[in-house]
Amino acid sequence: MASSCTGLWTPLGILILVAGPSCSRFRQNPRFVAAKRGTEVHFICQTFSSNDDVHWYKQADHKRHPQLVETSSSVGVTKNSSAIMIHIPKVQYTDSGIYFCQRNISTGDSGHALGCSCKSELKVIGFSTxxxxxxxxxxxxxxxxxxxxxxxxxxxxxxxxxxxxxxxxxxxxxxxxxxxxxxxxxxxxxxxxxxxxxxxxxxxxxxxxxx
The missing domain is CATH 1.20.5 (Single alpha-helices involved in coiled-coils or other helix-helix interfaces)
Structure with missing residues (x-):
């Protein structure tokens, strides 16, 4: 599936990415979360068409390519007819990164998908009593x-x-x-x-x- 992404330079020298069809078919909430370590976090991706081949991906700071988010002991991924949800009961520092929902992407398309799709960022901060x-x-x-x-x-x-x-x-x-x-x-x-x-x-x- 091809998707478009256009860059616009403002008079102040700020680059604005305008997403094409890739972002228009998904709606992610929330877009940014700063959570304390050990708290609960949810991400929701609403789809406006069939979500059979739509998945959550995570781009970590120290990794070049996004990784597929799958259900594990620390992360839960659920799907219904109109949305795909990520549930992290107790976030850890390793959960920090950029999350985005996208249709099946290959390794070669990972950079393009990350740059043009809707994204949600998770920042895990220290726990203070x-x-x-x-x-x-x-x-x-x-x-x-x-x-x-x-x-x-x-x-x-x-x-x-x-x-x-x-x-x-x-x-x-x-x-x-x-x-x-x-x-x-x-x-x-x-x-x-x-x-x-x-x-x-x-x-x-x-x-x-x-x-």
């Missing part, structure tokens, strides 16, 4: 807290040092001011005793003018 996620979040929170404390110290310490220098200069100026007053007002301090004696008489009940 809730405890692992919580531990990573706790570590991130601790790092953020330490960074905040260090930032506060870097900002506050120079400010406190600057304020301390200003207060010390102000105290030195006040000391010199009081020393000058003590020297210039010596006579005034000597007269304080006279005023104090008169005040004591007035408090005792005697008028300051009655002596």
């Amino acid at each position: 809730i405890k692992h996620v919580q531990s990573r979040n706790t570590l991130k929170d601790a790092i953020i807290m330490v960074q905040s404390v260090l930032l506060a110290l870097f900002v506050s310490v120079p400010l406190l040092l600057f304020m301390g220098k200003g207060e010390s200069k102000q105290n030195v100026g006040e000391d010199h001011t009081y020393e000058g007053l003590a020297i210039e007002q010596t006579d005034t301090y000597e007269d304080i005793g006279i005023y104090q004696s008169e005040g004591v008489k007035w408090i005792a009940g005697e008028h300051p003018g009655q002596e």
